[in-house]
Amino acid sequence: MATVEIRNVAKSYGPTDIIRDINVQVPDGAFVVLVGPSGCGKSTLLRMIAGLEDIDKGEISIGGRVINDVEPKHRDIAMVFQNYALYPHMTIAENMGFSLRLAKQSKAEIDQRVGEAARILGLTDYLQRFPKQLSGGQRQRVAMGRAIVRQPQVFLFDEPLSNLDAKLRVQMRGELKDMHARLKTTTIYVTHDQIEAMTMADLIVVMRDGVVEQTGAPLELYDHPANMFVGSFIGSPAMNFLTGTVRHDGGQQTFETASGFRLPVDAAVGALDGLTATLGIRPEHLQLAQTGQGLGGKIVTIEPTGSETFIVVQLGGDRISALLRQRLMASIGDEIWLMPQAGTTHLFDSATTRRLG
Amino acid sequence: MSSNRSTESGKRRRFRRMLVDRSIDVVLLTFSLLMLLPLVFLVSNGFKTPQEMLAWPPTVIPANPTIDNFAAVLTQTPLLRWILNSILFAVMSTIAILATSSIAGYILAKFRYRSLNIIFALVLATAIVPFEVYMIPLYFQAQSLGILNSIWALLLGYLVMSFGIFLIRQNVIHSIPDELLEAARIDGAGELWIFFRIVLPLLRGALGALGVLAFFQAWTAFAWPMIVATNREAYTIEVGLALFQTGFTVDLGRLSAASALVLVPSITLFVILRRNFVQGVASTGLKE
């Protein structure tokens, strides 16, 4: 186990900057998820930690030791790849014991550690098979087993669940969390799936275009997104954004949308009167309101799922979606009024997209 | 009633399928007989007298079998020596081509330096230039090295096969993902270890096919052995056989006897390598 520190790290391929001045502190034993849209540089950063890519600028240290110029095999890390990267010509036991064999461990020691990992992962009956004789989920477990037997200081995962079907993904998510709870090894996990990030992470690092947009615990990011990007990226269905103006009426602060609706804004935000701003409202924070209160419009889409109802409403020039925790006896074209729950809205400066307050 | 009808139609379907199977057998058998026939005549001609050789219709089993042709070939020419030269040449050339192709193909497929693109373009370019074009300069090289009339001169022209490099490069790109090599590097494997324990085993199929190709390329080579081997002892079997048809006459009986003898090592090799051969050819297809 060890901390991982990424300090002012940058990388470019030719003239293109892929990673720009990234700083991340991974606490000892934490499960940290790097999340962001595809192409934002997550894999590149992970591969720099693994030693598969050079670090152009800055420093990465593992357990207090700067590893910029250390060979991958001496970084004391284990990596699990999206396509599993199992050696096709070796049995499962050989795959899992490969690194130990290279480290010249005794046969007894290898058998013992492979057997132990296989037991944890439920692979004991498959040890003499070859990778192509296993299912996708089993192969993924073998890849994890190969990482476990090394007992490294840090686990690195690059989208390990992307090749699995939805049901298996949920199951493996649980298994990975269990494994982390048991081993408590520092883990850095890359994914483009915010649900994976929210459900698994102790700490989430949201990246975009090679920079860190925000770092924080899952609910921190959900409750206090630092900017509009994080607001829209974290949470599903995605956050609604309404542009408008901040108004000070006496002691009251309100937000007037472009289509003329007025919503109360937490006074603590302290935005200037007349500031052009964007209000973020999560679909699950909208509630039915009396006619004339909050936001009113015509229903464009209505999708009941039994326990809740997802609707899309046309508000003048804007469209917003709402996830209502009730059945709705309404149909497309009906008028509906919605109001955000008190204290759940997010106000952003339209010019900088940064959070206000 | 209905079950009765279904067994009826089932029987008919089975019968039809059997009919198709038998027809396929007949077609394949016909073709293999047609391909075997020349070999059968070759062997039988070796045992015929000159008169019978010219008789019409030709006989499959000679009327008065004679071993004169074989005796003449074996005593008057160093036939066994030529066969030995050919085997040695083909085996060494195969080993050299497998080694150069797998190393170069792997490096060209997996290592990214700009200079490698140029080298790969050069390799492809040499594939377009016919061997005959640089055969003569190569001959002078062999001469200045003082290796004419030796196995080394034969080998000089058959150490590298640009098609082999290309084949292995494509195979590596196709069947060995980068992550596999990266996983091995993280696991602690060195570059040589990766090449011998991961890359080569995964290329077994492609190397098998390339080996067969390389072996027969050398076994049937003619022009190059012809020019670098000037004394009879240094001939390969291809060159040696050509001697039987020089000038204005063709000694058919002796040629047949010599050719029949040459078949012996080829067939032996095929029997020994039959499994690899079939695997190698199959693996160049879509099979895993």
Ligand SMILES: Nc1ncnc2c1ncn2[C@@H]1O[C@H](COP(=O)(O)OP(=O)(O)O)[C@@H](O)[C@H]1O
């Ligand atoms: N070897 C490379 N050469 C040039 N550009 C690359 C290379 N590898 C990745 N990139 C670029 O770097 C960016 C980030 O890639 P990556 O880290 O794989 O993104 P992510 O994993 O977040 O989807 C992408 O735009 C990709 O095109």
Ligand SMILES: [Mg+2]
């Ligand atoms: Mg990636």
